[in-house]
Amino acid sequence: MALYILPILLVLSLSGAEAAVFTLQNKCRNTIWPGILPGSGQIQLMNGGFQLNPGEVVNVTAPKKWSGRFWPRRFCKFDSAGNGQCLTGDCGGKLQCTGAGGAPPATLAEFTLDSPVDYYDVSLVDGYNVRVSIEPLSGTGPTCKPISCLAELNRLCPVGLQVKRNGHVVACKSACLAYNTPEYCCTGAYATPDSCKPTGYSKVFKAVCPTSYSYAYDDPTSTFTCQDGNYLIRFC
Numbered sequence: 001m002a003l004y005i006l007p008i009l010l011v012l013s014l015s016g017a018e019a020a021v022f023t024l025q026n027k028c029r030n031t032i033w034p035g036i037l038p039g040s041g042q043i044q045l046m047n048g049g050f051q052l053n054p055g056e057v058v059n060v061t062a063p064k065k066w067s068g069r070f071w072p073r074r075f076c077k078f079d080s081a082g083n084g085q086c087l088t089g090d091c092g093g094k095l096q097c098t099g100a101g102g103a104p105p106a107t108l109a110e111f112t113l114d115s116p117v118d119y120y121d122v123s124l125v126d127g128y129n130v131r132v133s134i135e136p137l138s139g140t141g142p143t144c145k146p147i148s149c150l151a152e153l154n155r156l157c158p159v160g161l162q163v164k165r166n167g168h169v170v171a172c173k174s175a176c177l178a179y180n181t182p183e184y185c186c187t188g189a190y191a192t193p194d195s196c197k198p199t200g201y202s203k204v205f206k207a208v209c210p211t212s213y214s215y216a217y218d219d220p221t222s223t224f225t226c227q228d229g230n231y232l233i234r235f236c
């Protein structure tokens with residue numbers, strides 16, 4: 001008997017060690033529609049998007065070495081076939097993004113697992129729409145710690161970067177997105193970490209969200225790693 005059970009236990013424990021669990025939690029007062037975009041060659045998780053009601057928690061399991069990003073979509077309306085639109089973070093008018101990215105500005109939670117450690121960050125490089133945090137629920141390492149952008153950046157958003165609906169700021173563009181200059185986007189003559197420096201706009205983001213990427217070369221203070229982590233991604 002034990003001879004038959006042993007291999008099964010072995011397979012179960014191995015498969016457990018190979019996957020990472022992303023726990024998505026909606027702490028906002030409104031519904032969030034998380035979008036998920038896998039890195040190139042990676043599998044879709046949850047077909048790329050779903051509805052997450054206030055207070056709801058959903059576990060999403062990723063295979064070993066998965067990479068990709070999660071972002072919140074807000075003010076969405078979808079019909080029963082999953083067609084519609086979101087005011088922020090929309091991915092081609094679909095509930096399930098299935099490979100389509102989110103329209104910026106949107107706050108991003110980015111992951112590259114098992115490379116050989118897990119890299120993760122909260123990025124404002126494409127702007128901000130909703131408060132996002134990442135908390136390792138397990139995992140080890142000196143920089144294996146919670147990170148977030150929990151400031152109400154929509155309220156602090158400089159006038160030139162604001163995206164408005166009915167007079168309210170619903171998202172905040174990055175300076176790169178708003179003005180598309182080499183200096184803000186770290187392109188052309190500014191395409192290296194030495195030449196692309198923080199700007200007045202990126203400093204507004206960094207001041208209130210110090211563990212988030214505020215511009216493309218903001219790596220030293222914005223990239224975190226865990227060995228074998230599971231992660232809580234919280235909206236608001």
Ligand SMILES: *[C@@H]1O[C@H](CO)[C@@H](O)[C@H](O)[C@H]1NC(C)=O
Nearest residue numbers: 021022023058059137230231
């Ligand atoms: C979700 O995943 C976490 C972390 O792995 C785990 O502690 C929790 O029990 C899971 N919850 C559900 C409902 O499966």
